[in-house]
Amino acid sequence: MDSLAQAVLAGADADVLEREPVPDRYTAAHLRVEDVGVFDGVEDKDVRRTLRVGDVPMPELAPDEVLVAVMASSVNYNAVWSATFEPLPTFDFLRRYGRQGGWAARHDQPYHVLGSDAAGVIVRTGSGVRRWRVGDHVVLSAVEVDDQEPATHSDGMLGADQRAWGYETNFGGLAHYAVARASQLLPKAAHLTWEEAASTTQCAGTSYRMLVGEHGARMKQGDIVLIWGATGGLGAFAVQLVKNGGGIPVGVVSSEAKADLLRRLGCDVVINRSEIGVGGNSDPSPAESIEMGKRLGRIIRREVGEDPHIAFDNNGRATFATSVFLVRRGGTVVTCGSSTGYRHHYDNRYLWMNLKRIIGCHAANLQEHSECNRLVQTGRLMPALSEVHPLDRIGEASRRVQQNLHTGKIGVLCLAPEPGLGVTDPATRARIGEERLSPLRPPALAAR
Template sequence: MSLLSEAVVAGAPPEELERLPLPDEYTAAYLRAEDAEMFRGVADKDVRKSLRVGPVAMPEPAPDEVLVAVMASAVNYNTVWSAIFEPIPTFRFLRQFAAQGGWAARHDLPYHQVGSDGAGVVVRTGSAVRHWKTGDHVVVSCVQADDQEAATQADGMLGAEQRIWGFETNFGGLAHYALVRASQLIPKPAHLSWEEAACNPLCAGTAYRMLVGDRGARLKQGDVVLIWGAAGGLGAYAVQLVKNGGGIPVGVVSSPAKAEAARRLGCEVVIDRQEIGLDDRTGDDPRAVIETGKRLGRLIRERVGEDPHIVFEHVGRATFGVSVFVVRRGGTVVTCGSSTGYHHTYDNRYLWMKLKRIIGSHAANLQEQWELNRLLSLGHIVPTLSAVYPLAEIGEAARSVQENRHIGKVGVLCLATAPGQGVTDPALRARVGESRLNVLRELPDPRP
């Protein structure tokens, strides 16, 4: 560990962090461009074989960037996509970005430092950074928006040059140091540990935009919301946001352990996928889609009394047709992903004749991230961390997500030497309560 890293871990004051030199290299989780074809023709694309941990060179911050000493990060499904090099190797994203020239050229490297979540300490600021300084405790939004695009001024997610940090850019969060734009930074909630703070931005922000933001489904009090994967990274925040906003969350899960997790988060009705006969092939058979939708609709009406107003969709091919069928007349399906496949089949009659809507949603703009962070800082929404791994075991951490063995979010310690570090407001933590903050970590460890 470098002198700067040791100082960060020890909680050194800003002036000492400024004085100490940056190390020439640091430890990071990364992929190699030379491995991009390693899974061609392989059935089990095991991410433990492609994700590597080792030294990488320290990059120079651009004028609008900050260098963050990353105390903790988390695994998202985009790290799995990166590590299996699908649907395309992310090195193509890095080359496209670098083609802009200037500071962007740094991103085209023979390795890709991955990770789209992070919490840590600012250790350097670029010359154009105004609102942040060395020593600030921050969490990082995954969105790098281009503030010189006109569309960005309306909504940071609309710009054509918007990118997801650590997926479509280099220097991501699964490392001891990460480069981020100043416009990605958010104050770290003072009552949370590093790993609790790190696990929230990508999934919680995405769920907030989908459900609460004015470009999403616009959740209102009393809405019945069907949430696929209610105990997963996205779904666990969706359950809380629906409950916190006066809605009625109805969760679909894949095991009794995940059903218990959804209930602990506030899910009033929990349905196991086996109850409706759903599997990853359901979406390929139009008749199976309708029959599964009928079974699911009956169960929801039996247990809630009415059809859902909103369906929170991110599973994709296996569930999308069912989502369109089961949402009520005039209802909304809001989608942010397709973990079981991107090509969806559904019966369009149930969309147009019943005046339903489909809304595409992607990550969250900075205002939405700050609004969500306020809810976390007040203790109204809590982290969904269930397991924590050291950076050296990123392969195992990502494998648990790849195989859907995880519950909620899987955290990764980077510079933090143990879980529980980084809390600067113990009084607020006591008011929120350890049990509430660790609602999923009290469940059995999902690791085999």
């Protein structure tokens, strides 16, 4: 381990960190351009074949950027897309970005450092950074925007040059160091460990935009919200946000084990879809989708007396038509992804004749992330961490996400040598309680 990383782990102050040299190379989870095409004609695109952990060159820092010593990160589904080179190889994104020239040219490399979540310590700031200092403990938003683009000042997600950090850019968070713009930074919640904090930003912020923010469904008190994959990274935060906002969460999961975890989250209505034959087909026919909707609708009306106001759907093809059918007249389907397929087939009559809406959301702008991070800081939004892996096991961790064998978020230790480090406000942590902070973790792991 280099001397700068050692100083960070020792809790050195800013003066010491600034004196330590930045290493020429650093350890990172990355892809190699020569592996593009390795899955051609292969049915099981096992991400363990392409995800590598090793040294890569340290990039130069732009004036509006910071260098963060990453203590922990987490696995998002975009790591699976990246490692399978689908729907496009991410090297296409890097080449396109690099053609802008200037500082953007650094991103076009024969390697791609992944990771769209991170928690760590700032060790260098660019000459144009004003609000952050070396030594600050931060979490990172995955949204990189161009602050000189007019649309960004209305909503950062509408900018044509908005990019997903660590997916459409290089030098992401699954590494010992990460390069990010200062406009991606938020203060780390002091009562959380590094791995807990690293699990909250991307999925929690996206869920916040989908349900609470002015660009999403604008959930109000009393709204019934159907949440597919309610113990997943997005779904676990969605359940909490619905409860916090006075809504009624109806969570759908795929097993009784996940149903038990969902009850621990406090979900009002828990539906194990495997028990009622719903959602097993990744490409249902329109008739099958409507039949699934009828079955679910009967259960929901039995439990709460009404149809859902909102369907929270990031599954895509397997459930989308059911969501459109199921929400009430004037209801809303809000979507941010399609883990079961991008091409959705639904009966449009149920949409237009019943005045329903479909809203697309993608990550969250910095204000939405800041509002969501405040909920984390004040102990009103809990981490959705379920397990933790070291960086050198990123292939196995991502494989679990690829095969949907996980719940919540899978944390990844980068520079942090073990779980449980990084808490600087133990009093708040004690007030909240370990059990509440670990709703998706097995009791033995939560106690660590």
